[in-house]
Amino acid sequence: MLDAAKQPFSERHALIFRAVIGVLFGLVLAYLQTYTDAHRPEYPIDPAKITQTYIWHQIAFLTVALSAFIYWAGAAAMRRGTLAIWGLISMALIAVIAWTQYQQNPTPYFSPFWGTATFLLYPLLFISHELISSADQARKAIAPYSLYFDEAWKRGVQLCLCILFTLLLWGILWLGASLLGFIGFDWFKKLLEQEYFSFPITGLALGVSVHLSDVQTKLLANVRALILGVLSWLLPVIVLVGLIFTVSLCFSGLEPLWKTKAATATLLGACLGLVLLINAAYQQGDEERPVNVALKIAARIGCGLILIFSVLAAYALSLRIGQYGLTPARIMALTGVIVALLYGIGYAVAAVMPGRWLRLIEPLNIAFAIAKCVIFICVLTPIATPARLSVGDQVARLQSGKVAPDQFDWNLLRFETGIYGTRALDILEASGTTDTIRKKATEAKTMKERYQLTPPSTSVKPSAGQFKIIAPADGVMPETFMAQDFNLEGYDTPQCMKTASKLCQVSLIDLNRDNVPEIVILDDNALRIYIHGVGKWQQQTADFTLTDAQKAAFLKGEARATEPQWDDLMVDDKRLSIDTPQ
Structure with a gap:
């Protein structure tokens, strides 16, 4: 019995094991699904009717569903004893992570598959399984890189094929x-709709398809080679696009990138694509196969681009965190930034090292895989759960006076950070640094609806020091403009009004001949024109983009009002503007 535990399953026994796991786990999932369906409260859901038993059934569903893939993948590769131990550990890890996600956001609509951070669970399981499986096959803690490469790409292709087959x-x-x-x-249709048929048949199909792809090694290798070949020749394309983008930033500056409000996510996506395609081109180096020189050059440049993009992503995120503090979403982005920086620094060093082409990538990939597992486990468990870290940072900003109570996001504590936010509200209610904080905490605890509290204001009144009047020389900003609130989150609000370190260049020009000057603000190379409308200043919808020469003229005070070359045409009550012929 002990000798059998030290050996992998034979091909025949692996098929039986995978089929049994598929059917058995399918029956368990069918039971869990029928239970949750029977006990799910009707909409609108009353949180008081959600029991811990109901939640644990959902957590058990996720645990059983994901652990099945561990057993299927390891059946013919890992020793039976190692597979049994790793299978139990993975099930416990999945359950702990799912429970942590519920503690972060214990809503009636909790779903362990789609939590704020749960998507990290999937790469965590994949990476950790390949590390453990390869180490077990090599019979040592760190397996040869070639084994990691073969196993990881094989399982990735295998997973896609199995899902397609099912x-x-x-x-x-x-x-x-x-x-x-x-x-x-209609008996067959009703049969397919039965959980106790559909779940076992799905499990059986997945288990058998894993086995079929496992024994067809030549076919799987050919498919993998085809995929790697296609991906590798996408590398020069993404590198060219990345180079164009990087060079363009040298001329445009970073402001247009920040205006997208998605700079960090976009840059991290580019880093992920570059890492994937560089590894597709590298595979196991250029010793086992010749590599086209174009791919070698593109890979080296791509390594540098990863460093540039990861640094830009880190800078963009640091600005956001500096302004508004940590939130669960920003901590998830920070996790991505840390991983991207690891790859950026490591791959950049590999690109400039003398000797065999990118040879440092092999030990780096192994080290980064282990590092990612550690980081993901910390973020997904109470060790560094985003909710706890966010609450600590936001409460510190509030207590220190960095954020006024009226500007504070109380909804974050009440509805978005689970037990950590609830505990923080109790502490603020009892020992807040000011009466206002204690009062606001008490109000937040009584809220029943997620957005019953007024969201924190992101508007601000401009200050006189933000503006430099270019023309007229004795011009003064209107008091009504200085007393008005402007939205800091608005995409059309001039950047100089959002950033204290910038100065708004302004000309006061009467553009509609009512003896009241309009406000013309230079925003990078665009003009923002504010007109005093009904009770407040409103921005004119037209977008005027200046050339460098026109911008220089504006800064010299050479902007002036002039009558249009063509009058507008009125048809009934509709005004038609005529474009000036060029």
Whole structure:
């Protein structure tokens, strides 16, 4: 018995094991699904009717569903004893992570599959399984890089093929049910809708497809080679695009990038694409196969681009965190930035090292895989859960006076950070540094609706020091403009009004001949024109982009009002503007 535990399953026994796991786990999932369906409260859901038993059934569903893939993948590769131990550890880890996600956001709509940070669970399981499986096959803690490479890409391709096979199977089954329905037989359709049939048959299909792809090693290798070949030749394309983007930033500056409000996510996506394509081109280096010189050059440049993009992403995120503090979403972004910086620094060093092409990538990939597992486990468990870290940072900003109580995001504590936010509200209610904070904490605790509290204001009144009047020389900013609130989050609000370190260059020009000057603000190379409308200043919708020469003229005070070359045409009550012929 002990000797058997030290050996992997044979091909025949692996098929039986995978089929049994598929059917058995499918039956368990069917039970869990029927239980949650029967005990799910009707909409609108009353949180008081959500029991811990109901939540644990959902957590158990996620645990059983994901751990099945661990057993299927390891059946013919890992020793039986190692597979059993790793399978139990992975199930416990999944359950702890799912429970942590619920503690962060204990809402009636909790779903362990789609939590704020749960998506990190999937790469965590994949990476950790490949590390453990490869180490077990090599019989040492750190396996050769070639084994990691073969196993990881094999499992990735295998996973896609198995899902495709299962979807095709269900397409055929539903086609058969439809054909039978045409002639008056609906028993097959009703059978497919039964959980105790659909879940086991899905599990059986996945288990068998994993085995079929496992034994067809030549076919799987050919598919993998095709995918890697296609991906590798996408590397020069993304590198060229990245170079154009990087050079363009040298001329445009960073402001247009910040205006997108998605700079960090976009840059991290670019880093992920570059890492994937560089590894597709590198594979196991240029010793086992010749590599085209174009791919070698593109890979080296791509390594540098990862460093540039990761540094820009870190800078963009630091500005956001500096302004508004930590939130669960920003901590998730910070996790991505840390990983991207690791790859950026490591790959940049590999690109400039003398000797064999990018040879440092191999130990770096192994080290980064282990580092990612550690980081993901910390973020997904109470060690560094985003909710706890966010609450600590936001409460510190509030207590120190960095954020006024009226500007503070009380909804974050009340509704978005689970037990950590609830505990923080109790502490603020009892020992807040000011009476206002204690009062606001008490109000927040009584809120029943997520947005019953007024969201924190992101508006601000401009200060006189933000503006430099270019023309007229004795001009003064209107008091009504200085007393008005402007939205800091607004995409059309001039950047110089959002950033204290910038100065707004302004000309006061009467553009509609009512003896009241309009406000013309230079925003980078664009003009923002504010007109005093009904009770407040409103920005003119037209967008005037200046050339460098026109910008220089504006800064010299050479902007002036002039009558249009063509009058507008009125048809009934509709005004038609005529474009000036060029």
